[in-house]
Amino acid sequence: MLRSLRNKLVLLYTVSTGLILLIVMISLLMLTESKLEEKRLEAFTNHGDTIINKLQNENVINVTWLTQMESKNNLLLYIEDNGNPLTFKGVLNPPTNRFILIGRIRSLAMYDGITIDINPISFNVTNSNTYTIKGDNNDIYYGYVSVIPTDRGWRSLTLLQYLPNYYSAVTNQRILYIVLGLAGVLALFLVSLRLISRMIRPIEESNRNQTAFIAAASHELRSPLSVIMANSAAITTTSDESKNFLSGINKECKRMSRLIDDMLLLANMDTKTWQIKSEPIEIDTLLIETYEAFLPLFRQKELDFELDLQEDELPIISGDKDRLKQILCILLDNAISYTPTGKKVTLRGYNTEHHLNIEVEDQGIGITDEDKKLIFDRFYRVDPSRSDKKHFGLGLSIANDLVQCHKGKISVQDTEGGGATFVMRLRV
């Protein structure tokens, strides 16, 4: 489902940004093409002006100069003096016969009302429009006709310029833009794929965690249910031991209820529907109360239990007393479970300038460095087979979430000489 969402988002992003890129590139292409055309026309007009100037002011036209003009600038010149063609025959050999081309330009000019063959009335130079014409071999030319009054009558100029690279320049430019456009769209696709994959990674992870959570919870709930079912089935067949079976049912129901409470608490913390109280807490009192409540349990398991408080009074912090007690219960409960008889557990409280530290130090089986990274995960148990049915692997993840709600940190380190020490650090 997430993969198809990612694909849809990538497609949407690429298509929308690609379209914008395409519009920008087409506009840019049109602009450069029109600029290129403008430049070409300007160069052609400049050549024309130079020739007209010469024709107007000089009586004798130098053939060498005309030859150079033609060959250097790809021009075709046809000049008449008072209606008589010059002897200059031209040197440029374009793909189409020059006289056919000259004839076409002159016809176009005459069609536009330019009189070439009779002495003009006006004393000014008259130019026709500039035409772009095609030769017989897909060759392209600019051309126009100019009628120039002189002291001795008039001269006419039919000027053409052959544009040998007209199509290839445009085609090359278009190919360049297409390649750039495709590269741009490809880059957009890759960027969007990377960005969107990164964006949906947290969703994927939370999905994975949720699935793992549901799988582990279902597994945990299945075993008490099968006990309940077996016991209740046994009651119907044997009436003598029914008390034992009923107590089994009761025990498993309590276990299920505890598990469901834990899961509800975690779910509420995840969805943030659960609010932590903020009240002043005397930590000394909290630690003493917890110590006294747990002492009988430690004695029962023949463990030495010590309360180690610094001499100065611990600072009062703001938080949720019941939740802090719950964290301590989880840590002490674990210490009892994972410390062998005869060893010692210490509940310690001390503060630094900015922090209050509460430690539960045991001399138990300890935790390997690898497991230290995992024990705060939901349903993680170092040795699942060792389960004494009281432990679901949720305790430390609940403790971790509760400490985070208090903007604190919980960590675990080795006890000197063996065992584990859990340190809860809260801001004062």
Ligand code: ADP
């Ligand atoms: P559980 O309910 O199984 O105790 P926790 O989340 O409280 O779940 O702890 C996760 C795992 O961390 C336990 O299964 C246990 O293997 C390990 N662990 C927790 N506390 C201690 C401890 N004091 N000493 C050694 N191992 C511990």
